[in-house]
Amino acid sequence: MRLFDYVQSINGDPMPLPEPAKRKHLHTREVSFTGYEREDGLFDVEGHLVDTKTYSFPNKDRGEIKAGEAIHNMRLRLTVDEEMIVRDVAVSIDDSPFNMCTTITPAFDVLKGMQVGPGWNRRVREKLGGVKGCTHLVEMLAPIATATYQTLYPALKRRRENLPEEERDKPSLIDGCHAMDSNGPLVKERWPEYYVGK
Structure with missing residues (x-):
């Protein structure tokens, strides 16, 4: 990295990726996470994943998945308290490549009562890994943990500041x-x- 580029990076100026080789766009995965503070004192953290292709292709259950049409369109909501204990879970699969994918959503209720924190990813894999869950929803549960912490950060900071220093x-x-x-x-x-x- 050149010194000028390094100075730009620490000053907050954008650092674009190097110019790529000539290429063709094939796939896009968009994942977003949004956190909310609820009126009842709990917090909702929602994840949304959408996969699309730039080309159409045949699909046994849907006939054809057209270019730009969602292959996967999935949502996940964790409702947590200030201790980051999961109080409720909501999951929806609006689009998937197989009709049977939607039948797995009730399995995610096993997250209720779990604490988002150290060991979260391991416990999620134990409870929902492989055939016990959906690969894409399980993948979202790692970054949703970080989004949960970011959502609760102001509340956690206030609580810490209100404790005696010792x-x-x-x-x-x-x-x-x-x-x-x-x-x-x-x-x-x-x-x-x-x-x-x-």
């Missing part, structure tokens, strides 16, 4: 990524009590 846990962000290195400037600025640099 009862506050070390913020889980510390040492969770490059920017939050306990030797780095962000931790030194935000949580000097956990800064270990020189």
